[in-house]
Amino acid sequence: MPPLPKKKHSRARKGKRNAHNSIESPALSVCNGCDSVIQPHRICNFCGNYKGKTMPGNWDLDNRLESTTSG
Ligand SMILES: [Zn+2]
Numbered sequence: 369m370p371p372l373p374k375k376k377h378s379r380a381r382k383g384k385r386n387a388h389n390s391i392e393s394p395a396l397s398v399c400n401g402c403d404s405v406i407q408p409h410r411i412c413n414f415c416g417n418y419k420g421k422t423m424p425g426n427w428d429l430d431n432r433l434e435s436t437t438s439g
Pocket residue numbers: 399400401402403404412413414415416417431
């Protein structure tokens with residue numbers, strides 16, 4: 369016979385425990401290259417900008433940062 373809890377936990381106790389388990393929306397920031405909303409610490413999906421440089425990839429030329437060679 370396994371060890372069992374001595375008493376039933378109340379609904380209030382269960383609710384207090386689960387109060388921290390909600391899903392939060394991701395943090396958002398603005399891209400320096402194309403001013404679109406992106407997730408911080410990630411490459412921009414629209415222009416490939418990261419830390420002021422355009423990362424290698426097949427990005428749209430219209431959205432690209434212009435100072436790619438100076439970095
Ligand atoms: Zn961008």
